[in-house]
Amino acid sequence: MITENAFAKLNISLDVSGARDDGYHDMVMIMQTVSLKDTLRITLNDTGRFRAKCGIAYLPSDGRNLAVKAAMLFLRSVGKCGTGAEIEIEKNIPVGAGMAGGSTDAAAVLRCLNREFGNPLGREQLLELAAEIGSDVPYCVIGGTALAEGRGEVLTTLKDIPDCRIVICKPEFSISTPEFFKALDRIRLRRHPDTQGIISAIDGNDLQGICHRMYNVFEDVEDRRLNAVRDIRRILLGAGAHGAVMTGTGSAVFGIFSPGASTSEVCCSLEKEYGFCRCVTPVGGLL
Numbered sequence: 001m002i003t004e005n006a007f008a009k010l011n012i013s014l015d016v017s018g019a020r021d022d023g024y025h026d027m028v029m030i031m032q033t034v035s036l037k038d039t040l041r042i043t044l045n046d047t048g049r050f051r052a053k054c055g056i057a058y059l060p061s062d063g064r065n066l067a068v069k070a071a072m073l074f075l076r077s078v079g080k081c082g083t084g085a086e087i088e089i090e091k092n093i094p095v096g097a098g099m100a101g102g103s104t105d106a107a108a109v110l111r112c113l114n115r116e117f118g119n120p121l122g123r124e125q126l127l128e129l130a131a132e133i134g135s136d137v138p139y140c141v142i143g144g145t146a147l148a149e150g151r152g153e154v155l156t157t158l159k160d161i162p163d164c165r166i167v168i169c170k171p172e173f174s175i176s177t178p179e180f181f182k183a184l185d186r187i188r189l190r191r192h193p194d195t196q197g198i199i200s201a202i203d204g205n206d207l208q209g210i211c212h213r214m215y216n217v218f219e220d221v222e223d224r225r226l227n228a229v230r231d232i233r234r235i236l237l238g239a240g241a242h243g244a245v246m247t248g249t250g251s252a253v254f255g256i257f258s259p260g261a262s263t264s265e266v267c268c269s270l271e272k273e274y275g276f277c278r279c280v281t282p283v284g285g286l287l
């Protein structure tokens with residue numbers, strides 16, 4: 001059995017620079033891996049059949065599950081056509097949160113199968129395969145702190161962000177990514193994040209400089225569900241976060257605190273009110 005961690009991602013910033021002809025959008029995002037993780041246990045078989053088990057009834061167990069899709073694609077691309085896989089996913093990353101839960105499971109499958117088979121695919125080939133599965137999957141393969149452009153697959157590794165505590169809270173509703181991209185196309189964006197300013201702050205180990213510039217253009221979408229996002233942000237800032245922002249297309253919100261900050265009280269009260277809250281730390285590059 002092969003075991004692999006699949007870490008959640010957060011968007012320190014998210015900008016959309018335009019809609020593309022292929023139905024996607026051009027993005028400019030600063031991504032960060034954090035210690036909240038799913039755990040995958042993969043057992044290969046010679047029946048050629050694939051199945052995922054994750055204890056969440058509405059998640060698919062067949063090829064529609066991104067982890068299964070990743071295993072199928074990988075094994076086909078390295079010529080192991082008779083090999084199948086059972087993938088058990090211990091799911092801790094909430095679904096529909098903007099934390100790339102499905103994408104990071106797929107990325108973990110690619111990373112560990114490539115390792116298991118003696119690295120038949122080089123980094124670029126592995127990332128190309130990842131991009132066939134989903135826009136966030138290439139980033140999830142490499143992890144750490146990175147600038148993601150294009151559909152999300154054009155990656156530049158950045159320096160690790162300074163040590164900090166990150167409190168993530170997800171309200172009970174989830175947001176559909178395609179729906180929010182469509183909603184974004186209908187509005188005029190009020191502002192854009194200062195991506196270059198954040199990159200300079202990361203370069204200079206300036207946690208406050210990063211936090212003061214965090215911004216996600218999806219927060220401009222007019223949707224009354226985002227009132228909960230604003231409420232959570234206010235609570236996080238009131239508890240001493242240096243900055244707080246929604247991740248991806250939501251619905252999770254996170255606040256960044258100093259490494260020594262006491263966050264247990266705000267975590268408890270957010271969990272009681274919104275159902276999900278965790279205190280995590282940043283994780284460096286994975287590949």
Ligand code: C5P
Binds near residue numbers: 023024133135151177
């Ligand atoms: O690539 P992925 O399958 O994760 O994308 C899901 C949906 O999100 C796409 O079908 C598209 O509606 C939207 N999307 C987009 N532009 C991106 C990434 C995703 O419009 N760069």
